[in-house]
Amino acid sequence: MGEFKKKIKLISRDLKYKGTIMNIYDDTVEVDGNVTHWDYMNKCDAAAVVPVLPNGNIVMVRQYRLAVDRWTLEIPAGKLDGDEEFLTCATRELEEESGYKSDNIEFLCDTYTAAAFCSEIVRIFVATNLIKGKQHFDRDEELVTEEWSLEDLKKEIYSGNIKDGKTISGIMTYAAKYNK
Amino acid sequence: MGEFKKKIKLISRDLKYKGTIMNIYDDTVEVDGNVTHWDYMNKCDAAAVVPVLPNGNIVMVRQYRLAVDRWTLEIPAGKLDGDEEFLTCATRELEEESGYKSDNIEFLCDTYTAAAFCSEIVRIFVATNLIKGKQHFDRDEELVTEEWSLEDLKKEIYSGNIKDGKTISGIMTYAAKYNK
Numbered sequence: 001m002g003e004f005k006k007k008i009k010l011i012s013r014d015l016k017y018k019g020t021i022m023n024i025y026d027d028t029v030e031v032d033g034n035v036t037h038w039d040y041m042n043k044c045d046a047a048a049v050v051p052v053l054p055n056g057n058i059v060m061v062r063q064y065r066l067a068v069d070r071w072t073l074e075i076p077a078g079k080l081d082g083d084e085e086f087l088t089c090a091t092r093e094l095e096e097e098s099g100y101k102s103d104n105i106e107f108l109c110d111t112y113t114a115a116a117f118c119s120e121i122v123r124i125f126v127a128t129n130l131i132k133g134k135q136h137f138d139r140d141e142e143l144v145t146e147e148w149s150l151e152d153l154k155k156e157i158y159s160g161n162i163k164d165g166k167t168i169s170g171i172m173t174y175a176a177k178y179n180k
Numbered sequence: 181m182g183e184f185k186k187k188i189k190l191i192s193r194d195l196k197y198k199g200t201i202m203n204i205y206d207d208t209v210e211v212d213g214n215v216t217h218w219d220y221m222n223k224c225d226a227a228a229v230v231p232v233l234p235n236g237n238i239v240m241v242r243q244y245r246l247a248v249d250r251w252t253l254e255i256p257a258g259k260l261d262g263d264e265e266f267l268t269c270a271t272r273e274l275e276e277e278s279g280y281k282s283d284n285i286e287f288l289c290d291t292y293t294a295a296a297f298c299s300e301i302v303r304i305f306v307a308t309n310l311i312k313g314k315q316h317f318d319r320d321e322e323l324v325t326e327e328w329s330l331e332d333l334k335k336e337i338y339s340g341n342i343k344d345g346k347t348i349s350g351i352m353t354y355a356a357k358y359n360k
Contacts, residue, residue: 008244008322017197017204019219021297024197024204027246031320038320039199040247041221064188065295066207067220072295109337111345114293114300115245115252117201121343140211140218142188157289158357163301165291165345172352177338 007032013040021079041118047090048077048166050108050174051098051127058153058171059098059130061143073146073156074164075171077122086123094127098145101133109173111166124170126178150180187212193220201259221298227270228257228346230288230354231278231307238330238351239278239310241323253326253336254344255351257302266303274307278325281313289353291346304350306358330360 011028025040051059058075065072078093080086087105095101105127113120137143153171156162162171174180191208205220231239238255245252258273260266267285275281285307293300317323333351336342342351354360 008246008320010246016199019196019204019206020217022219022221024199024202026199029246029320031322034319036320037200038246039202041202065292066188066190066209066218067297067299068292068295068301070295072292074295107340109348110340110343111348112245112248112252112343113345114298115248115250115254115344117247118294119247120294121248122345139214140188140209140216142211154356157353160287160290163290163292164295165293165302165349168289168291168349168353169345172356173337173348176334176352176355 011035039117041120043113043118043120044079045086045120046077046079046122047086047093048075048122048124048170049090049094049105049127050075050124050170051094051100051102051130052174053130053147056180057147057149059100060146060148060153061097062146063141063143068163072164073148073162074167075124077166087125090123090125090127095133096136096138097143099133099135100127100130102127102130104129108170108177111169113165122166124166124173126174150175191215219297221300223293223298223300224259225266225300226257226259226302227266227273228255228302228304228350229270229274229285229307230255230304230350231274231280231282231310232354233310233327236330236360237327238333239280240326240328240333241277242326243321243323248343252344253328253342254347255304257346267305270303270305270307275313276316276318277323279313279315280307280310282307282310284309288350288357291349293345302346304346304353306354330355
């Protein structure tokens with residue numbers, strides 16, 4: 001990448017706020033000799049799962065999201081617990097949120113939540129061979145599970161009714177990769 | 181949604197940090213009578229574009245993203261300027277970042293960047309009938325444009341090489357909706 005005229009250099013990264021799940025920094029950045037300030041959020045990673053039933057339908061979760069003040073329809077997901085591996089997290093969140101277990105959870109894609117300002121990676125998996133397990137919500141979590149056909153999910157995405165980013169990435173990548 | 185046993189109620193939203201592009205709040209939230217604290221980021225919205233050339237290839241942009249310390253491959257995008265409309269932003273960012281103009285920019289999907297903690301919506305469009313315009317980078321921005329086939333982009337997504345969330349949502353939704 002030696003052709004770039006402008007060089008980006010991090011001068012300092014200063015912690016400004018320690019939140020519940022994120023730390024916020026002010027990055028002093030030199031770009032082509034000019035000093036500017038960029039926001040940076042450091043947040044632990046997460047995993048998400050597209051759970052596919054034998055009939056081809058997808059198990060989705062509906063919940064209230066305060067940050068967007070909306071009920072959303074999403075694929076099961078959650079942040080890594082301590083130094084948990086992505087696959088362990090996906091397996092755990094699948095059962096906790098959807099009530100299904102699976103012995104066949106495969107990598108689908110990785111997603112940067114917001115590469116412009118946030119460190120977070122959400123690794124997305126596909127789970128098949130679903131068997132009934134045990135739902136277990138976090139203390140401040142309440143979800144409703146719903147079964148959806150892939151065709152209906154696509155329509156909801158095209159119409160803008162489904163907006164959750166990791167969900168769109170997961171559902172559409174699943175559809176393309178598995179020729180659905 | 182009256183069946184929910186737990187009710188989520190925002191008690192207070194307190195500004196904790198004003199950043200360059202985001203404001204960070206501490207939400208005091210009551211869930212089923214229990215008080216807890218959630219992080220909330222308020223950030224202006226953005227628009228993104230999947231620019232499709234007459235030969236079917238996609239115009240992508242490569243840039244260094246400090247927050248993930250990686251060179252990323254993304255679709256052109258940028259935040260709304262003032263009270264700009266999504267379509268105006270998409271039209272502007274398409275030309276500034278890719279150097280192409282278009283008179284045929286259509287809605288593809290909306291994406292919540294991170295509905296668990298962030299207000300941001302990125303509206304994604306598809307642009308066809310591309311004609312040469314004029315690239316114009318922001319002062320602290322440097323991009324390289326690259327032309328990619330949709331098949332090669334899919335492979336990069338399946339392998340985890342392309343990780344940018346809005347890019348995966350845009351590319352895969354485009355592929356499904358337009359039967360590519």
